[in-house]
Amino acid sequence: MKTRTLVVGTVVVGLSFIGCTTDRSPSSEESRQFVDFMRRTTYDYEPLDSPSALAKQAQAVVTGTIVDVKIGQSYSPVPDGKAETVTSVIEVKVDRVVTGDPALVFEGSIYIQVGHPAFVGTGVEDGTQVPFDLAAFAAIVPNAYGVFFVDDITAAPEYDTIIDEGSGRPAGAKLTDTYVQGFLIEDPDGTLVSVKEPFEVMPSDWQDLGSVEDVVTEIEPKAN
Amino acid sequence: MNAPRQNLRRFVALWASATVVFLGLAHPVYADPFGGCYGPYGAEGCIADPGSHTFCFGAGFDTSLHDEAEYAMYVSLEADTQVDVSFDATCFASGTDVQWFDANLSPGVRGDFLCTNLGSGVCHAYRVRLDPAEINMGSNDAEDRLKTACHEAGHTVGLEHGAAHNNNNKIDCMKSGEVPGTSPQWRTFSGHHINDHINPTY
Numbered sequence: 001m002k003t004r005t006l007v008v009g010t011v012v013v014g015l016s017f018i019g020c021t022t023d024r025s026p027s028s029e030e031s032r033q034f035v036d037f038m039r040r041t042t043y044d045y046e047p048l049d050s051p052s053a054l055a056k057q058a059q060a061v062v063t064g065t066i067v068d069v070k071i072g073q074s075y076s077p078v079p080d081g082k083a084e085t086v087t088s089v090i091e092v093k094v095d096r097v098v099t100g101d102p103a104l105v106f107e108g109s110i111y112i113q114v115g116h117p118a119f120v121g122t123g124v125e126d127g128t129q130v131p132f133d134l135a136a137f138a139a140i141v142p143n144a145y146g147v148f149f150v151d152d153i154t155a156a157p158e159y160d161t162i163i164d165e166g167s168g169r170p171a172g173a174k175l176t177d178t179y180v181q182g183f184l185i186e187d188p189d190g191t192l193v194s195v196k197e198p199f200e201v202m203p204s205d206w207q208d209l210g211s212v213e214d215v216v217t218e219i220e221p222k223a224n
Numbered sequence: 225m226n227a228p229r230q231n232l233r234r235f236v237a238l239w240a241s242a243t244v245v246f247l248g249l250a251h252p253v254y255a256d257p258f259g260g261c262y263g264p265y266g267a268e269g270c271i272a273d274p275g276s277h278t279f280c281f282g283a284g285f286d287t288s289l290h291d292e293a294e295y296a297m298y299v300s301l302e303a304d305t306q307v308d309v310s311f312d313a314t315c316f317a318s319g320t321d322v323q324w325f326d327a328n329l330s331p332g333v334r335g336d337f338l339c340t341n342l343g344s345g346v347c348h349a350y351r352v353r354l355d356p357a358e359i360n361m362g363s364n365d366a367e368d369r370l371k372t373a374c375h376e377a378g379h380t381v382g383l384e385h386g387a388a389h390n391n392n393n394k395i396d397c398m399k400s401g402e403v404p405g406t407s408p409q410w411r412t413f414s415g416h417h418i419n420d421h422i423n424p425t426y
Binding site: 034040042043044045046077081085106117119120122123124127151153156158159177178179201 | 349
């Protein structure tokens with residue numbers, strides 16, 4: 001009896017640990033590759049307690065579907081220097097402006113910039129560098145539905161020297177970027193995935209969100 | 225064995241199990257990840273390559289941030305840990321371990337970090353960037369700059385963001401965001417990070 005009691009106790013302890021650490025991994029291979037890639041960059045940022053808190057900070061919160069990826073403008077940290085950053089521009093067809101400035105939507109879409117190092121190594125120390133493969137990145141961006149917390153960065157380039165200005169978006173469209181906590185997409189099975197930073201390391205209000213609709217529901221009563 | 229003693233042992237066993245369950249619920253164990261630069265889904269992981277942890281200032285790196293970068297490398301890292309640090313004036317893109325830049329980063333981002341040359345689980349070059357405009361929002365700007373520089377230097381030796389409830393990641397410069405005060409703890413690494421992660425690795 002004592003052994004059985006201890007076994008039961010151990011199992012309960014094990015289950016309690018599992019219950020406290022939610023697994024929020026992407027369920028599809030397509031999303032997994034994209035998220036894996038996006039999280040290669042890590043950020044020091046001020047984590048906000050909830051989607052509604054982040055919505056107050058962001059210039060706009062929209063929901064929509066990723067429909068396209070194009071090569072964007074590049075940046076150099078010095079005048080006439082070579083590019084340090086190249087970018088991809090993700091087009092999201094917007095179905096709803098949840099809160100914020102609707103002027104960030106241009107002809108039904110927003111354009112989100114994702115930066116990459118212009119050159120990367122090949123795994124060899126002091127080896128040659130190769131240009132970042134923008135086509136390979138575009139191939140792993142899923143056509144996912146999501147909710148996006150964005151700011152207008154059209155006039156706030158990553159570095160002062162812009163190369164191919166305006167590339168990747170239609171003339172007149174604003175260029176936007178997401179907050180670290182504000183790039184959330186749904187897997188094909190509906191699982192909500194945070195692209196840039198795992199939910200697990202965010203404050204607790206983020207960890208129970210199960211869908212884009214959950215996020216919108218959390219924001220709307222507190223918006224404005 | 226008589227019945228009262230058997231009941232007593234059963235009671236003790238149940239009490240012990242219940243206590244452990246309670247402690248497990250009250251103080252759940254969260255992972256304290258180390259050595260992965262591809263996030264939690266990357267099996268490869270990456271730690272800095274062996275030998276001196278070299279650093280340089282990338283093209284255009286704001287001279288007003290040089291002191292913070294040097295503090296992070298020489299004080300936060302070299303003085304307090306077993307990591308050997310040296311400056312590499314050549315700034316070789318695929319070989320200098322830590323390359324510092326300043327940039328206008330994503331909204332709300334104070335600094336970012338990326339391995340730009342990964343080979344067989346070892347990173348040969350990291351790009352570290354600081355965004356002074358974001359860092360200098362709020363109060364304690366000087367301490368904030370040192371904290372973010374220390375934070376990004378910590379990533380270059382394998383420290384990661386822990387789970388939100390993991391206090392090990394809230395007691396030193398690996399904390400995300402604004403420094404809570406001017407204490408030196410926010411520009412150094414905790415004993416846990418030094419003794420359990422950095423020193424055993426380098």
